[in-house]
Amino acid sequence: MTTFHEMGISEPIQRAITDMGFEEASPIQEKAIPMALTGKDIIGQAQTGTGKTAAFAIPILEKVDTSKKYVQAIAIAPTRELAIQVSEEINRLAKYVGISSLPIYGGQSIDRQIKALKKVPHIITGTPGRLLDHIQRKTLKLDRISVVVLDEADEMLDMGFLEDIERILKETPEEKQTLLFSATMPKPIQNLAERFMNDPELVKIKAKEVTSPSVKQIFYEVNERDKFEVLCRLLDVDNPELAVIFGRTKRRVDELSDALNKRGYLADGLHGDLNQRQRDVVMNKFREGNIDILVATDVAARGIDVSGVTHVYNFDIPQDPESYVHRIGRTGRAGKTGLAITFATPRETGQIHSIEKASKGKIQRKSIPTVAEARESIQRAATEKMIQLVEKEEYKQFKQAASELLEQYDSIALVSIALKLLSKEQRDVPVQLTSETPRYANKPKIKAQEKTRRNYKGNREFAGKGAIGKQRSSRKKKGL
Numbered sequence: 001m002t003t004f005h006e007m008g009i010s011e012p013i014q015r016a017i018t019d020m021g022f023e024e025a026s027p028i029q030e031k032a033i034p035m036a037l038t039g040k041d042i043i044g045q046a047q048t049g050t051g052k053t054a055a056f057a058i059p060i061l062e063k064v065d066t067s068k069k070y071v072q073a074i075a076i077a078p079t080r081e082l083a084i085q086v087s088e089e090i091n092r093l094a095k096y097v098g099i100s101s102l103p104i105y106g107g108q109s110i111d112r113q114i115k116a117l118k119k120v121p122h123i124i125t126g127t128p129g130r131l132l133d134h135i136q137r138k139t140l141k142l143d144r145i146s147v148v149v150l151d152e153a154d155e156m157l158d159m160g161f162l163e164d165i166e167r168i169l170k171e172t173p174e175e176k177q178t179l180l181f182s183a184t185m186p187k188p189i190q191n192l193a194e195r196f197m198n199d200p201e202l203v204k205i206k207a208k209e210v211t212s213p214s215v216k217q218i219f220y221e222v223n224e225r226d227k228f229e230v231l232c233r234l235l236d237v238d239n240p241e242l243a244v245i246f247g248r249t250k251r252r253v254d255e256l257s258d259a260l261n262k263r264g265y266l267a268d269g270l271h272g273d274l275n276q277r278q279r280d281v282v283m284n285k286f287r288e289g290n291i292d293i294l295v296a297t298d299v300a301a302r303g304i305d306v307s308g309v310t311h312v313y314n315f316d317i318p319q320d321p322e323s324y325v326h327r328i329g330r331t332g333r334a335g336k337t338g339l340a341i342t343f344a345t346p347r348e349t350g351q352i353h354s355i356e357k358a359s360k361g362k363i364q365r366k367s368i369p370t371v372a373e374a375r376e377s378i379q380r381a382a383t384e385k386m387i388q389l390v391e392k393e394e395y396k397q398f399k400q401a402a403s404e405l406l407e408q409y410d411s412i413a414l415v416s417i418a419l420k421l422l423s424k425e426q427r428d429v430p431v432q433l434t435s436e437t438p439r440y441a442n443k444p445k446i447k448a449q450e451k452t453r454r455n456y457k458g459n460r461e462f463a464g465k466g467a468i469g470k471q472r473s474s475r476k477k478k479g480l
């Protein structure tokens with residue numbers, strides 16, 4: 001184990017790292033940081049939640065020259081939320097060095113961004129479409145960039161951002177360092193690396209499984225029409241601190257989050273049809289714990305780091321093993337443990353095995369908890385809540401009323417009713433979800449090339465507006 005001090009990181013950055021609570025470098029940081037400091041191009045692969053952001057952010061910060069007032073590094077990410085998050089992590093690490101990072105993404109006022117760009121931040125993080133937009137408006141110049149980062153590069157390829165990335169990279173000088181990071185590195189990424197990188201070094205943290213070992217993986221065989229009831233039962237039994245539930249489409253996410261609210265859970269939805277302000281509101285509510293369930297499309301599958309996510313539910317099975325790996329990687333981060341639950345309809349159980357094969361992990365089949373078990377959990381939760389409130393002495397103003405009730409009624413009946421009221425009453429509210437047809441069920445394994453094309457259509461709800469262009473209409477038709 002290596003400390004950041006031993007890696008020769010400058011003192012002010014070390015101080016910021018200490019403030020962030022990092023004690024020692026994670027394996028990817030230990031390998032990638034010294035290598036990146038030599039100036040080499042790097043392809044970095046390590047499991048989800050293992051600190052890849054700092055692995056590229058620290059070398060960037062060491063490279064930026066604060067005496068020079070121009071943009072010196074860019075980090076490109078597939079989604080707006082991720083661009084914001086990466087920028088925030090860079091700014092935290094840069095706290096004592098006078099370097100600033102600015103996120104640039106679609107959906108935010110371009111004028112505001114132009115104003116912020118005039119202040120000439122040293123580092124820009126952004127989604128491909130909006131970065132390109134600023135380059136074309138000449139409000140962003142990349143001719144003196146010395147580092148480019150492609151975070152979640154494989155996802156950006158899958159989303160069809162290749163052309164945009166090529167156009168962005170054309171604006172950067174020949175002589176520069178390129179860093180490419182992801183937890184998954186499917187084949188097509190190697191072509192990208194060959195084209196854009198200069199003799200890159202592969203820094204791969206060898207692991208038995210692609211998924212994080214701190215995430216326990218289970219699946220339930222559930223009929224489409226039973227999914228929601230089973231989900232509620234599991235939520236009652238598992239009682240997650242914070243959970244992310246992934247749905248296949250935007251409609252699914254909206255319906256699911258409405259239905260959960262009707263049943264008394266604190267949930268909100270995130271997908272690409274919300275405007276940026278709505279997206280920000282939802283993410284902030286989730287980060288601050290004002291909701292404890294985030295229902296999302298794959299827009300939240302990559303890179304999003306919210307500490308305290310204990311459970312990930314794949315309400316709809318992910319469309320490929322990579323998506324599975326990233327989705328479940330929203331829990332079990334930074335050494336914490338997590339539970340990943342996947343629903344597979346009877347026709348989809350074969351896909352569970354494909355995922356297991358590709359990720360070299362084990363997904364254990366479990367049987368659905370019974371109604372009685374769920375009820376027991378609800379009662380246990382209500383009892384715990386009552387004990388907590390009693391211990392906090394939060395009952396004083398009801399004392400008089402309580403004594404009067406006790407004179408007239410049986411004490412067991414009264415406490416039982418109080419428990420009933422503390423339990424989530426809305427659990428019986430009927431809800432109806434539109435059923436989703438599985439996208440790739442029972443189809444032969446998709447070849448890499450074909451897959452890229454399909455995802456290009458199916459998956460482009462994510463990021464910068466500029467990049468989406470004509471794909472939008474076909475997406476709308478499909479209701480994605």
Ligand SMILES: Nc1ncnc2c1ncn2[C@@H]1O[C@H](COP(=O)(O)OP(=O)(O)OP(=O)(O)O)[C@@H](O)[C@H]1O
Pocket residue numbers: 021022023024025026029046047048049050051052053054182183302303304305307329330333334
């Ligand atoms: N050395 C460290 N010690 C403790 N915590 C760390 C360390 N490095 C990073 N972290 C924390 O671990 C969490 C996960 O880091 P990060 O988001 O960079 O993971 P990642 O590898 O990029 O994951 P993903 O593949 O999902 O994008 C963050 O909250 C980060 O602040």
Ligand SMILES: [Mg+2]
Pocket residue numbers: 052053151303
């Ligand atoms: Mg990441």
